[in-house]
Amino acid sequence: MTAKKDLSNLERREFMKLGAALGAGALLHEAASGNNPDHAATAKEAPVAAAVEKVRVGFVGVGGMGTNHLRNLLHLEGVDIVAVCDIVEEKVTRAQDMVEAAGQPRPVAYTRGELDFMRLCAEEDLTLVYTATPWEWHAQICLAAMTSGKHAVTEVPLAVTLEDCWRLVETSEKYGKYCIMMENCCYGRTEMTVLNMVRQGVLGEIIHGECGYLHDIRDIFLQIAPGREWFQKHALTRNGSLYTTHGLGPVAQCMNINRGDQFDYLVSMSSPSLGLEDYARNKVPEDDPRRSLEFAAGDVNTTLIRTHAGRSIALVYNAHNPRPYTRINLVQGVKGLVEGYPDRVHIEGVSPVHEWEDMDQYWEQYEPTLWRELGRNLTGFGHGGMDYMEDYRLIKCLREGIAPDLDVYDGAAWSCIAPLSEKSVASRSASVEIPDFTRGAWRTRPSLPVPEL
Numbered sequence: 001m002t003a004k005k006d007l008s009n010l011e012r013r014e015f016m017k018l019g020a021a022l023g024a025g026a027l028l029h030e031a032a033s034g035n036n037p038d039h040a041a042t043a044k045e046a047p048v049a050a051a052v053e054k055v056r057v058g059f060v061g062v063g064g065m066g067t068n069h070l071r072n073l074l075h076l077e078g079v080d081i082v083a084v085c086d087i088v089e090e091k092v093t094r095a096q097d098m099v100e101a102a103g104q105p106r107p108v109a110y111t112r113g114e115l116d117f118m119r120l121c122a123e124e125d126l127t128l129v130y131t132a133t134p135w136e137w138h139a140q141i142c143l144a145a146m147t148s149g150k151h152a153v154t155e156v157p158l159a160v161t162l163e164d165c166w167r168l169v170e171t172s173e174k175y176g177k178y179c180i181m182m183e184n185c186c187y188g189r190t191e192m193t194v195l196n197m198v199r200q201g202v203l204g205e206i207i208h209g210e211c212g213y214l215h216d217i218r219d220i221f222l223q224i225a226p227g228r229e230w231f232q233k234h235a236l237t238r239n240g241s242l243y244t245t246h247g248l249g250p251v252a253q254c255m256n257i258n259r260g261d262q263f264d265y266l267v268s269m270s271s272p273s274l275g276l277e278d279y280a281r282n283k284v285p286e287d288d289p290r291r292s293l294e295f296a297a298g299d300v301n302t303t304l305i306r307t308h309a310g311r312s313i314a315l316v317y318n319a320h321n322p323r324p325y326t327r328i329n330l331v332q333g334v335k336g337l338v339e340g341y342p343d344r345v346h347i348e349g350v351s352p353v354h355e356w357e358d359m360d361q362y363w364e365q366y367e368p369t370l371w372r373e374l375g376r377n378l379t380g381f382g383h384g385g386m387d388y389m390e391d392y393r394l395i396k397c398l399r400e401g402i403a404p405d406l407d408v409y410d411g412a413a414w415s416c417i418a419p420l421s422e423k424s425v426a427s428r429s430a431s432v433e434i435p436d437f438t439r440g441a442w443r444t445r446p447s448l449p450v451p452e453l
C-alpha cells in the first residue's frame with residue numbers, strides 16, 4: 001500500500017519553508033554557536049513512539065552503504081521498503097530489483113534530482129526515512145522527514161555544521177520524531193563487550209579514552225578507486241577531525257555522555273597536509289589535474305575533549321597516510337583498561353602486573369547475548385556484522401515500541417566535534433566550548449543499558 005500522508009497545515013507550512021530554503025541552496029539560519037540563549041532552555045525529548053507491526057521505509061541514497069542497509073532491512077521481519085530515491089536512476093532500479101527479489105512489491109522510484117527526497121517525504125506514508133547519502137545531505141533529508149511526520153534515520157555523521165546539529169535536535173523535539181544517527185561501531189562485538197565490562201564496573205571509574213578513525217583511504221580522496229566522488233571536497237576545504245563518530249561514539253557511551261556526563265570543551269591540532277599530494281605524485285600521471293590539488297585537511301588531526309566530570313578523550317583522525325586500520329578503542333578506568341587493534345585487557349589484580357591479556361577469557365564472561373545469539377550467523381553482512389546489528393536493533397525498537405538505543409542528542413554531540421575541531425585548528429588550537437544539546441537534561445538522564453544484555 002502506498003497511501004499518501006496528508007500533512008497538517010502547520011507541518012505543510014514548515015515543510016514549504018524548508019523547501020524554499022533548500023531551493024535557495026541553504027537552510028534557514030539560526031543561532032550558530034555554543035549554548036546559545038536562542039535555543040529553548042530545556043530539552044523536550046521526542047516521546048517513545050507506539051509499536052508498529054510493519055516499519056514502512058523510504059530509502060534515500062542507495063550507493064555503497066545504502067545498498068548494504070537495504071540488504072539488511074530486506075533480511076529483517078516486519079520491514080516494508082516502500083520507496084527508493086537516488087540521483088542515479090540505475091541505482092534505484094537495482095534497489096527496486098533487490099526489493100522485488102525479496103518478495104516485496106516494487107517500491108516507488110524517486111529519481112528527479114537532488115531534491116526529490118522532498119517529494120518522497122511529502123507523498124509517501126512511511127514510518128521512517130533512512131538516508132545513506134553524502135554527508136552534506138543528511139541534515140536536509142532528516143529535516144524533510146521529520147517535518148513531514150516521519151522518523152529520520154541517517155548514516156554518519158548526523159550533520160556537518162553546528163547549526164544543523166541544533167536544527168535537527170530542535171526539529172526532533174518540536175515534531176516528536178526520532179532522529180537517529182546510525183553509528184554501527186557502537187554495535188561492534190568488542191565495543192558492546194567493553195560497554196558491558198564498563199557497566200559492570202570491571203574497569204572501575206572511567207577517566208580517559210583514546211579513539212579515532214585511522215584508515216588509509218587515499219584512493220578514495222584522489223578518486224583512484226571508483227565511487228564516493230563527494231568525499232574529496234571535504235578534505236580540500238576543511239581542516240580538522242573530519243570523521244569523528246566511529247571512534248567517539250562507543251567511548252562516549254562508556255562515559256555516559258548525555259546521560260550523566262557531558263562534553264565540555266575541546267582543543268584541536270592538525271599536522272601538515274602532505275600525504276595526499278605525495279600519493280598523487282606517485283599514483284597519477286604527470287599531467288593529471290589531481291597532481292595539483294591542494295588539500296586543506298592536515299594528515300593527522302588530534303583533538304582533545306574534556307568532559308564536565310573531568311574525563312579526557314584523545315580523538316585522532318588520519319586518512320591520508322599509509323597505515324593499518326584502527327579506531328584505537330582505548331577505555332581507561334582506575335582499575336584497568338581495554339584497548340583495541342588487537343583487542344587486549346589489563347585489569348589490576350587479575351592480569352599479570354604490567355602485562356596485557358588478550359580478550360579471549362573476557363568474551364566468555366562479558367560478551368552480550370545479542371552477539372552470542374545473533375553474531376554467529378552474520379558472515380557476509382557489512383563491517384563484520386555490526387551493520388546488521390544496528391539495523392536489527394532499530395527495527396526491533398520500532399516494532400516493540402521501545403526507545404531506540406541512539407538518539408538525536410548522541411548524533412549531535414558526536415558529530416559537532418568535527419566543525420568545532422575545525423574552529424579550534426583555525427585559531428591556534430584555542431579551547432572551544434562544546435554545546436550541551438540536552439540543555440542540562442544530561443544530569444538526570446539514565447545511562448544507556450547494554451542493548452539486549
Ligand SMILES: NC(=O)c1ccc[n+]([C@@H]2O[C@H](COP(=O)([O-])OP(=O)(O)OC[C@H]3O[C@@H](n4cnc5c(N)ncnc54)[C@H](O)[C@@H]3O)[C@@H](O)[C@H]2O)c1
Nearest residue numbers: 061062063064065066086087114132133134135155156228
Ligand atoms: N558506517 C559506516 O561504516 C560507513 C561506511 C561507509 C560509508 N558510510 C556513510 O554512508 C554515507 C554514504 O556513503 P557511501 O560510501 O555509501 O557513498 P556512495 O557515494 O557510495 O553513496 C551515496 C549515494 O547517495 C546518492 N546521492 C547523492 N546525493 C543524493 C541526493 N541528494 N538524493 C538522493 N541520493 C543522493 C548517490 O548517487 C549515491 O548512490 C556517508 O554518510 C558515509 O559517511 C558509513
